[in-house]
Amino acid sequence: MTDQLGEFRAPDALVERYHAAGLWRSEGPIADLRRWRRERPDATAIIHYRDGVAGRLSWREYATYVERFAGALGELGVGPGDRVAVWLPNVWQVSALMLACARLGAVTVPLLPTLRARELSRIFARVEPKVCITIDSWAGFDHAAALELLAPPSAHRVGLDFFERSSATVDLDPALEDPDRLALIFFTSGTSGEPKGVLHSFNTIYAGIRPIAEAENIGPDDTMFIPHALTFIGGTLYGITMPLLAGAASVILDRWTGEAGVRLLRETGTTVMFAAPTFLHDILARSPGPLPALRLLVTGATTIPQRLVREMPAALGLPLRTLWGMTEVAAQTWTRASDPDDWGAYSDGSPGSGLSIDLRSSSGPVSREQPARLFVRGAGVTLATLGRDSGDLNVLAAHDDGWYDTGDHAIPDGRGGIRIIGRVADRIGGLFMIPVNDVESQLLEHPAIDDVAVVGFGDDQACAVIVSAAPPSLAEIQAFLTAAGMTDWYQPVRLEVVDKLPRNSAGKVRKDLLRRWLTDGTWGTD
Numbered sequence: 195m196t197d198q199l200g201e202f203r204a205p206d207a208l209v210e211r212y213h214a215a216g217l218w219r220s221e222g223p224i225a226d227l228r229r230w231r232r233e234r235p236d237a238t239a240i241i242h243y244r245d246g247v248a249g250r251l252s253w254r255e256y257a258t259y260v261e262r263f264a265g266a267l268g269e270l271g272v273g274p275g276d277r278v279a280v281w282l283p284n285v286w287q288v289s290a291l292m293l294a295c296a297r298l299g300a301v302t303v304p305l306l307p308t309l310r311a312r313e314l315s316r317i318f319a320r321v322e323p324k325v326c327i328t329i330d331s332w333a334g335f336d337h338a339a340a341l342e343l344l345a346p347p348s349a350h351r352v353g354l355d356f357f358e359r360s361s362a363t364v365d366l367d368p369a370l371e372d373p374d375r376l377a378l379i380f381f382t383s384g385t386s387g388e389p390k391g392v393l394h395s396f397n398t399i400y401a402g403i404r405p406i407a408e409a410e411n412i413g414p415d416d417t418m419f420i421p422h423a424l425t426f427i428g429g430t431l432y433g434i435t436m437p438l439l440a441g442a443a444s445v446i447l448d449r450w451t452g453e454a455g456v457r458l459l460r461e462t463g464t465t466v467m468f469a470a471p472t473f474l475h476d477i478l479a480r481s482p483g484p485l486p487a488l489r490l491l492v493t494g495a496t497t498i499p500q501r502l503v504r505e506m507p508a509a510l511g512l513p514l515r516t517l518w519g520m521t522e523v524a525a526q527t528w529t530r531a532s533d534p535d536d537w538g539a540y541s542d543g544s545p546g547s548g549l550s551i552d553l554r555s556s557s558g559p560v561s562r563e564q565p566a567r568l569f570v571r572g573a574g575v576t577l578a579t580l581g582r583d584s585g586d587l588n589v590l591a592a593h594d595d596g597w598y599d600t601g602d603h604a605i606p607d608g609r610g611g612i613r614i615i616g617r618v619a620d621r622i623g624g625l626f627m628i629p630v631n632d633v634e635s636q637l638l639e640h641p642a643i644d645d646v647a648v649v650g651f652g653d654d655q656a657c658a659v660i661v662s663a664a665p666p667s668l669a670e671i672q673a674f675l676t677a678a679g680m681t682d683w684y685q686p687v688r689l690e691v692v693d694k695l696p697r698n699s700a701g702k703v704r705k706d707l708l709r710r711w712l713t714d715g716t717w718g719t720d
Contacts, residue, residue, distance in 0.1 A: 200275030217573035263294035265362030274299030304425035391580035401573035402524025405546025452476030470701025484511030525549035525574025544611030548574030
C-alpha cells in the first residue's frame with residue numbers, strides 16, 4: 195500500500211479531461227512562490243503571531259525559507275513520493291514545510307497538534323512517514339517526547355530547530371513540479387465511520403480555491419485570515435494555498451481567543467476571513483464595532499445560526515457569507531455577493547467550476563422532511579480515500595462515474611445552490627426525518643441558549659443538548675419552537691445541559707460522542 199501511495203497520481207482520464215477544460219494546470223505552488231518572489235519580493239507574504247508578538251515574512255524571505263527547508267529535508271533523504279508528517283500547531287513553518295515538500299515531490303501528511311497516541315500510531319502505520327516533524331511542547335503537552343515513542347523506527351524524528359540549523363538549500367525549480375501527483379494526505383476524525391486519509395493533489399486543491407479567489411477578486415492587495423489549524427483542510431486552503439495563488443498576505447495566529455482575534459483583525463487590516471461560527475461568536479462577544487478593512491467574511495462547517503447572519507451587518511459592517519465543504523471536497527459551495535445579504539440564513543451556496551452536485555432521492559419529491567443525499571464530483575474533489583485502519587484505497591474515478599457520496603442530506607435552495615439539512619449519520623426519524631439543522635438554528639434564536647446540538651437517541655427521538663447559563667426547561671423550549679411555527683414532531687423530547695459541546699478542529703460538533711453519552715453515559719475519543 196505504501197508503494198501505491200508513493201507512486202499515486204490522478205488517473206490519466208481525469209488529467210486529460212480537467213487540463214483540457216482549464217480546471218487543472220501544469221504548474222503548482224512552487225511556480226506561484228517564484229512569481230511573487232520575482233514580482234513582489236519585499237511585500238508581506240505572512241504575518242505570524244506567537245505568544246502575542248507579531249512577525250512578518252516577505253515573499254523573498256518566505257521563498258528563502260522554503261529553499262532551506264527543502265535542503266534540510268533533502269539531507270534526510272526525502273524525495274518524490276516520500277511521506278513527511280507535520281504534527282505542528284499554527285506556526286508559519288507549517289506553510290514553508292508544505293512548500294518544501296512540494297519542491298521535492300514529497301507528500302505532506304498534516305496532523306492536528308491535538309491528536310494523541312491512539313490516532314497517531316495508526317496513521318503512522320498506514321502512511322509510513324520518512325520524516326516526522328513536531329514542536330518541543332505545546333499547550334502543556336510534550337510533543338517531542340511523544341513522537342520519540344510513536345514514530346516508526348525507520349522515520350527521522352525532527353523538531354523545528356533542525357531546519358533552523360541546516361545550511362543546505364534547494365533552488366525553487368518549478369520544472370520538477372507535477373501537480374497531478376499525490377501531494378497531501380489529510381485524515382478525518384471518523385465521526386460517521388472508519389477514519390480515513392483523504393488524498394489530494396495540488397490540482398484538486400487548485401480547482402477548489404481558484405473559483406472563489408477569482409469570483410471574490412482576491413489578490414495581492416488582500417490580507418487573509420483563518421483561525422483554524424493550518425494542518426486542517428480549511429487552514430491549508432485559506433491560510434496557505436489561496437494566499438499563495440492570489441499573492442495575498444496570510445495571517446497566522448498561534449492560539450485563538452476572541453481578544454486576540456479582534457486585535458489581529460485591526461492590526462493587520464485583514465480584508466478576507468474564513469471562520470466557523472464559534473470563532474465569530476467570540477468576536478461579537480467583544481463588540482468590536484465595524485472593521486473597515488474587512489470586505490469578505492465567510493463561515494461554514496456546521497449549523498449557521500440565523501441570528502449570527504442577521505447580527506453581522508450591524509456588528510461588523512458587512513454581510514456574512516456561508517459555504518459548505520469537507521475534507522474530501524476542496525471545491526466549496528458558497529453564497530455570492532449577488533445573493534441577498536441574509537441569504538446565508540437559508541443557503542449554503544452554489545458550486546464553482548471545480549464542483550458538480552447531484553441530489554439523489556429514492557423516496558419521492560425532495561423536501562425538508564425527505565431531503566436528498568448529496569453526491570459530488572469534479573476537479574476539486576479528492577482523488578481517493580484511504581482507510582486508516584483497513585488500508586482500503588478507494589479511487590473515486592473507479593466507482594459511480596466518479597460521484598462521491600458526501601454523507602450529507604441537502605435540498606435545493608431555489609437559486610441554484612443547496613441547503614444542508616444534516617449528516618446522514620446524524621439522521622433522526624423514520625420515513626420522514628427531522629431537519630436537524632433547522633431545529634438547531636431556531637433554538638439558537640432563544641436568548642438563553644448559547645450553543646446547541648440536536649442529537650438522536652432511542653427510537654428516533656430528538657434530544658437538545660444545550661449550553662446555557664440559565665437553561666430553560668424542556669417545556670419552555672417546546673413552547674418557544676411552537677411559537678416560531680415549528681412542527682410538533684420536529685421538536686426535542688429530551689433536554690440535557692452541558693458546559694461545552696465537543697467540537698473538532700473544523701468547529702463541527704462531535705455528535706458521535708454526544709450520542710454515546712446519551713446512550714450509555716460514557717465519553718470517548720474515537
